[in-house]
Amino acid sequence: MQTHEIRKRFLDHFIRAGHTEVPSASLILDDPNLLFVNAGMVPFKPYFLGDQTPPFERATSVQKCVRTLDIEEVGITTRHNTFFQMAGNFSFGDYFKREAITFAWKLLTDSVEDGGYGMDPTKLWPTVYLDDDEAESIWRDEIGVPAERIQRRGMADNYWSMGVPGPCGPCSEIFYDRGPEYGVEGGPEADEDRYIEIWNLVFMQNERGEGTTKDDYEILGPLPKKNIDTGMGIERVACLLQGVDNVYETDLMKPIIDLTAEIAGRGYAAGNHDDDVRFRVVADHARTAVMLIGDGVVPSNDGRGYVLRRLLRRIVRSVRLLGGHQAMERVITAVIDLMTPSYPELAEQRAHILSVAVAEETTFSRTLESGSKLFSEAADATKQAGSTSISGTDAFTLHDTYGFPIDLTLEMASEAGLSVDRDGFAELMNEQRQRAKADARARKSAHADHHVYREFLDRGPTEFTGFTELVSEARVLGLVSDGERVRSAAPGAELELILDRSPLYAESGGQMADHGTITTSDGVRLRVNDVQKVGKKVWLHKVVVDEGEIVEGDQVLAAVDAGWRHGATQGHSGTHMIHAALRQVLGPTATQAGSLNRPGYLRFDFHSGTGLTESQRTEIEQIANEAVEANYTVNTFETDLTKAKAMGAMALFGENYGDQVRVVEIGGPFSMELCGGTHVASSAQIGPITVIGESSVGSGTRRVEAYVGMDSFRYLSRERALMAGLAASLKVPSEDVPDRVEQLVHKLKEAEKAVESLRAEQARAAVAGLIDEGVTVGDTLVVAARVGDGVDANGLRSLVTDLRGRVADRNAVIALFSAGDGKVPFAVGTTDAARGAGIKAGDLVREVAPLVSGRGGGKPDLAQGSGTDAAGIDGALARLREVIGAR
Known part of the structure; x- marks a missing residue:
């Protein structure tokens, strides 16, 4: 039985039993205690807590859930998923134990023809709380389960609460016996690998007090109403009904593994455990990423965005370790196709989801190229120093400069047989956070x-x-x-x-x-x-x-302040103009990722993997100003969310809206968005819109900035005055200024090249005699010196290459240092004979770099680096001779 059918049968079963179907809530809810929805009952918490009156007495849902506490365990165990679907039925003061147990039993054991799952009743083992005689009696006397297949368990296993003071109660779990090939006999008490839990029926009847673990809190008394909260794991039931060993081999997961195997050119379940883990990581993380992006999450360096970034980057790295490249688009497309029958909205969001995921793959691929090299250098240096722990400073540099998540550094260190100084890393991260958040703490009430x-x-x-x-x-x-x-x-x-x-x-x-x-x-x-x-x-x-x-x-x-409000409304309405224009030019994937409006100014962040061309920027500005000139009426009205979306109103991805929403419509189909802000009465009141910049603000996110109203006029006035001044200085008409400036820039570049060529010739002449001044260390000619200050890295490299060519037939090492503007560039070259004697330029650079407070690296024939301490140059030259002499 396919997973989509399992899901549908569950909902149909409870709808026939008088339950109201409640669509899955977003994975992102307004709950400060949760990063993501992690259980089926979470959207119903206000009803169980008594904060709100439920609009129904019975409900059923299949809720999207994400749990990310054990990301590292994904793929290692075959029952753990980060994304899963939790089917549930709920009663708010209506029915209780007898009905909950009966509903569950009928769905599990009724024949397929009668709408059930057709499970063998003799395979099912219920558990009940220690003193719950009522539940045991129902199972034994009314359902007919033999007493020996009903087990009683303590609070840790069979007493449920939210983990904080509030509703709680005993529960009854249903386990399925997979057979002796999976473990020993004796029911769930004996082996939970053989006996797998598929359903938990919570009898929410009491209120609990304070406590820190699952079984150390006090039961304060009964709730005013008895409630039912159940959860059936769709993926686990699919595993059983499809007759496969684990959740990764079900119909919604195995195709992703098969596709990855095709891309990587190697097989799954071929005897390589590490490869199998990587296949399962790709399948699991791709599905979770699709669902998160679909609910509005985008990659970032903190919070929900960091979880998504971590998942996507683990996909990229796992595919690479399997031997594949550029798999994201195919894998994500396959996931969307597989999940769309249950979540049709994914088809509508396909372009956006693909854009975000592929952009992160592209960015991280570049990160891997540069960061992996730095990691290897740090790992080598750690081992050479006789240590087994990569420093917190190196880990922080990988994170801060190269975008390596600490989790990836930990994984790579473990693979290299090393650990990481996590305390040192955490201290540096905390210092950075404190600096970044100081202003926010001072300003925001949150x-x-x-x-x-x-x-x-x-x-x-x-x-x-x-x-x-x-x-x-x-x-x-x-x-x-x-x-x-x-x-x-x-x-x-x-x-x-x-x-x-x-x-x-x-x-x-x-x-x-x-x-x-x-x-x-x-x-x-x-x-x-x-x-x-x-x-x-x-x-x-x-x-x-x-x-x-x-x-x-x-x-x-x-x-x-009327003036302030006027400017603010111009900025806010101008943002809607820019958003509409962007979507006309770039298409529906250019969705909003954030905005800021203040009097006379706006900035608008949008999802895009590439920057705007000059022609696109001009077109966006023109479309926005044409809408201003059209003097569209700005209409605002309230309606329910479903009707607003049906009308085509744009909603911010990931934003949680109530049932009633405010719609701002400008020019009919031109712009219609859900918005709670203040606006002008007509588009002409925005005044001219001038786009002043477009830039990147993160992976897959771009930013447009613009002036509106009088600020736009003032900006254009300054630009006009600047152009007039340039035209006067260059003695050409304004329209000829760009060509004239281009000519001058070309002449300047030619002059700079001539000067650079002259300097290079002078430098070569100055160092020509260095070969005669070289010293022989052992059997190696060492030409090592500080050349004239101000020679840059490229110049040093050229000089080293030139000198090395003059002694190409000898066992020789060339090492040159320079200094200027607070930098100390250096370069080292070796001849074929020197390399044949075991002398490598890259090794020498790593030896001398610390003496000038720098770092560097390169190939055995040519390497270079840069430092900041010119006083260490003499010591570095002496160290280089010492290392060569000691070989």
Whole structure:
């Protein structure tokens, strides 16, 4: 039975039993405790916790899940996947143990013709909690499972909770006996490789207290309602129903392994364990990557993006170790095709998913070329020093300069028989993070202790009035200074102020916060410099008290700086213009990856593996300005998410939206996006849009920057004045300036070449006598010297090659150093005879580089490097002679 059929039968079974089908939630939910959704019940947590009233009494779903704690174990064990599908049925105060057990048993054991899975009942072993006589009785007396196939287990195995205070309860797990060839008899208690768990039925009936492990917390008492939460592993059931040994041989995984084997030119399950692990890594990680990118994750160096980057890079490296190259596009395409029957949205996102994955492959392939060389040098140096641990500094350099994740360095070190100084690496990483985040910590409320805002969060959201008015009457609900509640604040105080309603926009969706004022009728005046959100619903006005004393409970007038708002709306609406233009020019894969709008300026990040050409940039600017000139009306309205998407409204990848969304439509089909920001009334109010730059901001992500309105005019005015000045200086009309500048640049380059040629001739003349000054060390002529300062690396290389040619028939080593501008370049060359005697230029460079505080490397015939300590040159020359003499 195919996996898609297993999934469909599960949902159909519970729909017939009166359950509401709930589509899988995104892998990214607004839960600070979770990187990704990791269990089927996670989307239902608010109902189980009592935070929200469920809209149904019975529900069923097949939830996408990702668990990444044990990425290194993927492929080593044959039951572990990072992505998996958890089928579940849920009851919110409706049915309980008897129905849950019966529903599960019928689906598992009913015949295929009757809609079940047709499993042999004698193969199924239930487990129950130690004192759950009721569950055992149902299994034994009503279902008919013999008592000897029902096992009781303790809290660690058969008592469920979320790991924190809240709902909990005993559970009953269902295991399938795979037969004696998989292990010993005796049920799950004896062997969980032979007896594999396929379903867990949680009887959520109690509330638990504090605790740190699975079985050390107190049961506080019963819940007001008894609930059911179950989870059946789709992949494990597929493994059993398809009669294969492990999840990697099922219908959604084995084709990926077969394709990888075709690309690599070697077989799976051919007796090479390491190769088999790599095949399984590719299959597992490719599937997970597709699902993550489809839900809006893009590669980055932290958080969810780092997990995705790590998965994609492990695919690249695994394929390479198998002997293949450039496999990403074929593998990802195959995964999309395999998963689309259950997740049709993947077909719509195909181009985007492929673009992100292939761009990461391209980037990492370059990283592997440069970083692997540096790793090999670090590993060799570590071994030569008699150590078994690569330094934290080297590991950090690999990460920071070459983009090597620490996990990859650890893997490669392990393969080389080495370890890594992880503490040293962590210390350097922490120092970098502290520097990078210092400004953010000072500015954003997200880093504050939110307990002080609890009262306001519980009260409900701040009413935002800024869509319809710039001045609003409001009441001061609270004042917060340095993380503490205060009742009043005097002139000069800087604090956070919470109002019941506000026209001032709080920073979100890329739009910066409004500036403005808060005043009272008796002369109190506060300056608003920033507005942030806490808990996504309470506005924190960052204010300075300019006049009077503000007191909690005061009635105030909150006013937006009209000039600031006008500029901000121009920037935000201009961003929508640029987004629409980009999609016209580049196609639907140019999806938004972030934005920032402030008065007169916008920047827009989008997914693309390549930069814009000059003609594309011009076309995007023209399309955006044509939309401005068309004076399109800007319409905003609220509707439900499904209708908005059906209308063609663009949603930000990975963003979580509620059932009701706000749509901003500009020019009908020209631009329609889900957006909670403020906008101009018509596109003409944006004013001219001038694109001032396009650049890369990371793997597969580009950034467009532009001015709008008067800032655009001022920019163009400055450019015009600059052009007029150049034309006057060059004594040509403005339209001839580019050609004239190109001519001058060409002449300058020719002059620079002539000067460089002259310097090279002078340098050659200066070093011509060095051969006569060379010394013989053993039987090797050593020509080693410091040449005139200011010779660059290329010049030294040329000189070394020239001198080596003059003594090509001798056993000789040429080594030249220079210094200038804080750098110490050096180069070493060897003749054929010297190499025949075992002298290698690369080895010599590595010996002398530390003496000038540098590093270097190269081939046996020619190597070079660079340092920063010119005072060490004499010592380096002496060391070189010493090494040659000691060979």
